[in-house]
Amino acid sequence: MKRTLILILLLAACKRPEAAAPVAGDANRGKQLIEQYGCNSCHIVPGVEGAKGMVGPSLEHVASRQIIASKLPNSQPNMTAYILNPQMTNPDNVMPNLGVKPDEARDIVAYLYTLK
Template structure:
């Protein structure tokens, strides 16, 4: 085989790798880490107790089919919380426990969620990916 053909063949064989490598650079941020100190099962019960499903659709929660707030499906794969905060455990706990401090006037009410409850609710939400 002459050098020109070998060079083209090598380029064709390398092309898929080059395309894959360049595509990785343009992906969004990785999903947020789990809340390792939270209890997802308790968080699911708290979501029902606080009535979060009256505003949100939340997989795995009975009667959580609200249409006021955004659906929380695949929450663990999202990049932002409320379009404002980077989606990480600290920001989510802050948003859940005091949404009005994060975004005054937001439709998300302050439900008086304690820090411990917010941690467990966040732990459950991060299971949704």
């Protein structure tokens, strides 16, 4: 009995985090919002037409990064919080607070999380 429990716990611990949590939000709407807010004026955003800005880091493979903004563990909630308040990690961050609404940030992150 005890052994079964330990086995279950071990299996649960082996699960990769991205497999455990399905991506929340509407990635298609997120992609439109990225165009609308002009995130690509500062970032290369694969799949988004137009400017390929070089002010900020390229967002290619951003979903596969372990750390974002130099110190935040990469997760959907952290990335969402960061887009809502880019100065949260560094008050001198040149990434502006664009006034993105919480539901919009969630959808933007859903799109960015397709960039593995």
